Amino acid sequence: MHLIQKDFGKWLNNFTEEQLKMVMDNQVKLSYNKGEIISKQGGFASHIIFLSEGLIKIYKEHNDKNLILKLVKPGEFIGLSSLFSKSTFDYSAACIDDSKVYSINIETLKTLVKSNPDFAEKIIWLMNQNTSQYFERIMSLTQKQLHGRIADAILHLSREIFESTSFNMLLTRRDLAEFCGMSTESAIRILKEFHNDKIVNIDGKMMEVISFPLLERLSEVG
């Protein structure tokens, strides 16, 4: 009880004792290793996942090329888009880093949404945050060229995901390419270019942003 309240924190406000017990009784904590797949596109969506530790990629498979739709960091839910609609996932989820998650029965969450308007509001708010993020991604991926897209990705990693100027990005070059909708070779070339131009400092997967203004400019001009 203690642990889950600490992690879920803000999501469990205003729950009655009965509702809290319901969450407790219908949830398990799971650990995944880097590289492991949590859910597979087309698979049965019986649970919603809450990420407690680690980093996860949500991606779609198309022929043999993948596109990473979203990076999920601790504190976020995965699978909300299956609430009240599809019974199958329309995307896959895999761990970029060792991860710990709570897996919550989807029926439980449905019941909670229907019995607790404040929780429903929070879920709707979360889903709208996601949608807004997807709009940004669509614009980046479709309207900008390679440099702008990589700039967007670096800004996202620095500000949203790792919340630091300097971080281990964990993503492989291929992950980054799949996040930016480009070939791995292009991603590599542009990273090197940014490094040479002293926009970022890159050593393997370690990344340090040197100039946010330049990244923002690249993002802006596309």
Added chain:
Amino acid sequence: MHLIQKDFGKWLNNFTEEQLKMVMDNQVKLSYNKGEIISKQGGFASHIIFLSEGLIKIYKEHNDKNLILKLVKPGEFIGLSSLFSKSTFDYSAACIDDSKVYSINIETLKTLVKSNPDFAEKIIWLMNQNTSQYFERIMSLTQKQLHGRIADAILHLSREIFESTSFNMLLTRRDLAEFCGMSTESAIRILKEFHNDKIVNIDGKMMEVISFPLLERLSEVG
């Protein structure tokens, strides 16, 4: 009262008299002409719109190029993504055809969502439908080349929007291009190609699908 119940139909189930009255008192019906802008990116999101008649495009502006995120047909809501989150629209909406809409105060809708769990469920369901559609769009726009994207667009128009093999697509070539994330010239060239290859029959804005299998094949291979 009669009119709105006919239009909103399925959305007003399970409402109490009081709630129905609340909808009635906080809603106006508006008419727009083809080409008119309903809401502008960055504008204040004070209302949710329910499309009763016509066709509307939801689009984002980037530098001087637009991208049409979604086509909205009668029976759908616009602006749900502002419920419980942003107070400004992060996209614009404009009429592709003469349209009639109900404009509903956003606070009213919030109240209803919080007081009627069934309605909340429906809203969540709707938002998830949208998200699912956006995933499809991201895949089409980022993973497929021109022919696949135009094929996707035609299939969408035929099946989702007009629900007919033969229809007046209303969109200009430029709209179609902005829906497919390509230059107007490319859209025109590929439409002509499809016409010459007898995949569709095109005369101005009139469009007749001749071979769904071929379109699906083009969509599949990308």
Added chain:
DNA sequence: GAAATTTTATGAGATACCTCAAATTTAGGT
């Protein structure tokens, strides 16, 4: 109903990006 604007159309040239190939480095498994 004529003028002005927008839309549609087509060609040629430019270029951003991908694909393929081959080498080197790094990571993973036993």
Added chain:
DNA sequence: ACCTAAATTTGAGGTATCTCATAAAATTTC
């Protein structure tokens, strides 16, 4: 520690797509 597989890197060549220019057709405006 070794072997294998995966990830990273770089170059060269090809191509899908865009841009620009120009013109005809269609639509809107007054």
